[in-house]
Amino acid sequence: MTDRKKVVAINGSPHEGMGNTGQLIGFLAEGLAAEGMDLDEVLLCRQHIEYCSGCAMCIGKGACWIRDDYKALFKRLIEADAVILASPVYVFNVTGQMKTFLDRSLGHGHRPQASWKPGLAVSVSAGKGELWAARYLADTLRIFGAYSVGELTAIAVGPGEFYGLDAVRNRARDLARDLAQAMRENRRRPPTEHDLAFWQFIGALARENKAVMQADHEHWEKQGLYDRFENYVGQERSPGNAPPEAMKAWLKELMRRQQG
Numbered sequence: 279m280t281d282r283k284k285v286v287a288i289n290g291s292p293h294e295g296m297g298n299t300g301q302l303i304g305f306l307a308e309g310l311a312a313e314g315m316d317l318d319e320v321l322l323c324r325q326h327i328e329y330c331s332g333c334a335m336c337i338g339k340g341a342c343w344i345r346d347d348y349k350a351l352f353k354r355l356i357e358a359d360a361v362i363l364a365s366p367v368y369v370f371n372v373t374g375q376m377k378t379f380l381d382r383s384l385g386h387g388h389r390p391q392a393s394w395k396p397g398l399a400v401s402v403s404a405g406k407g408e409l410w411a412a413r414y415l416a417d418t419l420r421i422f423g424a425y426s427v428g429e430l431t432a433i434a435v436g437p438g439e440f441y442g443l444d445a446v447r448n449r450a451r452d453l454a455r456d457l458a459q460a461m462r463e464n465r466r467r468p469p470t471e472h473d474l475a476f477w478q479f480i481g482a483l484a485r486e487n488k489a490v491m492q493a494d495h496e497h498w499e500k501q502g503l504y505d506r507f508e509n510y511v512g513q514e515r516s517p518g519n520a521p522p523e524a525m526k527a528w529l530k531e532l533m534r535r536q537q538g
Contacts, residue, residue, distance in 0.1 A: 283315040283461050286358035287400075288351075290365035290376025292323045298402045298434045299366045305447055306362065306398070306430065309454025315461070318358075322375040325351060329378055336385025340493030348382045352422075356391065359461050361424040363415040364400035367407040372414065383421045388480055389497040391423030394512060396460035398453055402432045417472065425467055427460050428453045469511040477503070477510045 287306070291299040300319070307317040325347040336342045342349075355361050365372035372380075399415035401408040408431040416426035430453055434440040459465065480494075481504055488495035502509045 283359040283458070284357075285310060285315060285317045285360040285362060285457070286354050287317055287319045287362035287364060288322060288355070288376070288379065289319055290322050290363075290373045290379070292373065292375060293366075293437075294321055294323060296437050297366065298432065298437060298440070299364050299400065301438060301440075302400050302402060302430055302432060302446070302450065303362065303364055305450035306400070306454050306457075309451040310458060312451075313455060313458035315359075315458055317362075318354075320351065320354070322373075322379055325379075327351070327375075327379055327382060330381040330384060334490065337388055337491045337494050340385065340496075342382065342385065344382075348379070351379075352383070352386065355422040356393075358395075360395055360457055361397040361419060361422045362400060363397070363419060365411060365415065367401060367403035367411050370407040370410070372401075372411050376415075380418055380421070383418075385493065387418075387421040388484065388491070388494045390420065390480075390501075390503065390510060392501070392512070393423035394466055395424050396427045396457050396465065397422070397424030398428060398430060398457055399426055400430045402434055404435045405433050408433065420476070427456050427467075466513065469507075469513060473511055474507060477507050 287303050289297075289299055289303055291297040293300065300321075303317070303319055307319070310317050327348050328344050328346050331344070333343075363376070365376040368374070371377070397416075397419040399412045399419065401411040401415065403411070409429075412429040412431050416429055419426055430446075430450055432440050432442075432446045440446050481498060484491050484494040484498050485504060498504050508514050
């Protein structure tokens, strides 16, 4: 047994032990170790995860019928203290291994986790697409009850051929420190327009199609997610600090100066 925090990193690269994505995860592992935290890397290429069939059973019945390694892997991510999603860029997007894994997460994406733990997105390309892929991975962290503390990106062609290796290492060290601090202090980030858009879109989708999306509808209803945006983000809106009288006085003075 240990009290050390556990970070689970999902590596979508098919290159075992030599890929640039794995090296970036290694840089993060070094930084996390210095903070007293462990990183558990999962290679998707070693997992048996089949394609999503698009049958919608996960959103109707609440579970997928396919028997493979997905369920156990999802459990590891849910139980982790932080989550890292990492992939190289293949044809301007994440790899097929990563996309297959994320596609199988559809039902969980519709039914938000109660947790808001920290996470990171990692991507490397030969010179095109790593920023977009990292942003995509950052957006999908929410499926696993996480939010993005930051994104680690790099350009490299052959194994280890990073442009600005020292800068990449420094960036990884800084992000590892930020991730560790967020875990230790149970930090949250402020809600964003993406959170609001998700809450509005998926909430309306589940409510209007509850006959088909029964599991989703029951989850949203049971968790009170339909009722308030605050219930989804787990944060309350603070009371205003500008009294109506002060606002009226400010506007009156503004009008007086303009008329003058």
